[in-house]
Amino acid sequence: MSKPSPERQLRVLHVEDSELDHHLIAVELARAGLQVELCRLDSLAAVNAALDERWDAIISDFNLPGFSGLQVLALLKERHQLLPFILVSGEIGEDTAVAAMKTGASDYLLKNNLTRLAPALLHAIEASESERARMEADRALRRSKQRLHELAGHLQTSIEMERAAIAREIHDDVGGSLTALKFDLAWLARHVSEPAVQQRVASAIETVSQAIEASQRIMHNLRPAILEQGLVAALQWMAARFERRTGIQVSLRTPQEQLQMPAGVPLVAYRCAQEALTNVSKHAQASRVDIELSLDAGVLTLELRDNGRGMAPQDLAKTRSFGIRGLHERAATVGGWVDLSSSTKGTSLILTIPLEPDAIAQVQEGDEEAEDASAHDPSVWGNL
Numbered sequence: 009m010s011k012p013s014p015e016r017q018l019r020v021l022h023v024e025d026s027e028l029d030h031h032l033i034a035v036e037l038a039r040a041g042l043q044v045e046l047c048r049l050d051s052l053a054a055v056n057a058a059l060d061e062r063w064d065a066i067i068s069d070f071n072l073p074g075f076s077g078l079q080v081l082a083l084l085k086e087r088h089q090l091l092p093f094i095l096v097s098g099e100i101g102e103d104t105a106v107a108a109m110k111t112g113a114s115d116y117l118l119k120n121n122l123t124r125l126a127p128a129l130l131h132a133i134e135a136s137e138s139e140r141a142r143m144e145a146d147r148a149l150r151r152s153k154q155r156l157h158e159l160a161g162h163l164q165t166s167i168e169m170e171r172a173a174i175a176r177e178i179h180d181d182v183g184g185s186l187t188a189l190k191f192d193l194a195w196l197a198r199h200v201s202e203p204a205v206q207q208r209v210a211s212a213i214e215t216v217s218q219a220i221e222a223s224q225r226i227m228h229n230l231r232p233a234i235l236e237q238g239l240v241a242a243l244q245w246m247a248a249r250f251e252r253r254t255g256i257q258v259s260l261r262t263p264q265e266q267l268q269m270p271a272g273v274p275l276v277a278y279r280c281a282q283e284a285l286t287n288v289s290k291h292a293q294a295s296r297v298d299i300e301l302s303l304d305a306g307v308l309t310l311e312l313r314d315n316g317r318g319m320a321p322q323d324l325a326k327t328r329s330f331g332i333r334g335l336h337e338r339a340a341t342v343g344g345w346v347d348l349s350s351s352t353k354g355t356s357l358i359l360t361i362p363l364e365p366d367a368i369a370q371v372q373e374g375d376e377e378a379e380d381a382s383a384h385d386p387s388v389w390g391n392l
Contacts, residue, residue: 018044018133021058023068023080025050029119033067033096040126055080063091065114065133067125070097070104078104081111090140092132096125160337168231168275175231183223190216232278239267239274240301243281247299254289261300269308273342273361277301277310280335280346280359284312292316292355306364308344312357319350335359 020037024030030048037044049055052075066084068077077095084091095108095116105116114132117125190213197209228234234242240262247258281299288294294316302309335346335357344361 016043018042018064018129019062020044020046020129021055021063021066022046022048023050023055023066023072023077024048025069025072029069032119033122033125036122036125037129042126042129051075052079052083056083059083059087059089065092065094065129065136067094067096067129070095070100078108078111081108081113085112090136090143092129092136094125094128094132096122157337157340161341164338164341171230175227178223178227178230183220183227186216186220186223190220229282232275235274235278239269239277242274242278243299243301246278246281246285250285250289250297256289256294257296259296259298261298261302263301263303267303267308269363270342273308273344273363276338276342276344276361277308277359279338280357281310281312283335284357288312288314288316294354303363306362308359308361308363310359313354315354318352318355 022030022033024033027048030046034044034046037046047058049058050072066080068080070077077097081093081095084093092114093112095105095113096119097116098119100116100118108116114135115128117128193209193213193216197206197213200206200209232242234245243260243262247260250256251258285297288297292314294314296315298311298313300309300311332346332348339346339359339361342361344359347358347360349356
């Protein structure tokens with residue numbers, strides 16, 4: 009940000025009990041070519057009221073009747089106001105000056121040497137405006153991230169709703185029609201005697217049976233009805249089906265008791281496990297997968313570990329692989345996050361979802377850095 013122009017009209021609050029010292033500071037600022045509206049106040053209550061107005065900076069004496077300049081600085085911090093604060097005093101010890109700077113003062117000067125006041129004031133205003141611009145940029149970035157999270161959550165919800173609608177259509181229309189066709193073919197098989205026709209009918213029944221199985225599989229992938237029986241039952245079904253389909257051994261550990269979870273959490277955990285297993289079968293070259301579901305101190309944890317080849321450096325270098333980003337966004341819709349680690353001995357993915365308010369606060373305090381560390385690996389387990 010550019011330095012404030014000397015021609016700019018500045019509004020400066022001067023906390024000073026001496027009219028003479030106030031005049032000397034006004035003269036010094038004018039001599040430096042600054043246009044300053046300098047307003048003098050000498051009580052803490054008046055300063056507090058004046059802080060409701062717009063000021064470019066505050067110049068304050070240290071020793072004042074009934075209060076000190078540090079109390080004015082503390083008042084600024086209480087009000088969360090980012091204003092340049094310059095301490096000007098006739099006598100101020102080095103320890104006091106250091107304490108003031110640590111507390112947030114922009115600079116300090118002695119009254120018998122005011123030649124540095126104008127440059128110090130301009131520098132403090134410039135630094136304050138730069139800091140305000142940075143904070144506003146940070147707020148805008150946080151708002152943008154929040155909007156992106158909300159958009160991602162909305163898209164995930166819309167996708168699940170669309171999946172559910174498609175699954176219902178497959179069940180009601182395609183599934184019903186295929187089942188009716190299978191009954192008709194079975195009737196034909198019972199009422200024809202020619203071997204060639206019976207063979208064609210039997211082949212048609214087998215084809216229809218495969219189509220029914222395929223439609224059921226698609227329905228389960230689109231909208232897992234098994235989740236109505238609970239997350240544990242759904243994971244058991246998924247693990248058994250994955251092991252049977254891929255030949256990869258699956259070990260599943262879950263709590264014995266029935267888990268009570270907020271709406272949306274079981275589906276997020278199920279989808280996370282589903283996508284992770286899909287990528288194990290596609291890329292990991294693993295022979296074993298260990299899945300562990302646990303609930304401790306109000307925090308749900310789902311971990312999937314494989315003994316595959318791990319992630320190659322080129323996998324980490326990909327820029328257009330959105331697998332882990334999708335997992336992060338899906339987890340964020342229920343206040344959770346995903347951690348990923350990999351080596352030549354395999355890959356581990358951990359989904360963490362705090363289910364209780366106290367658990368959320370406690371876990372987030374210790375895991376912000378871990379979340380940031382996992383978020384910078386956007387390419388792992390890609391091609392989802």
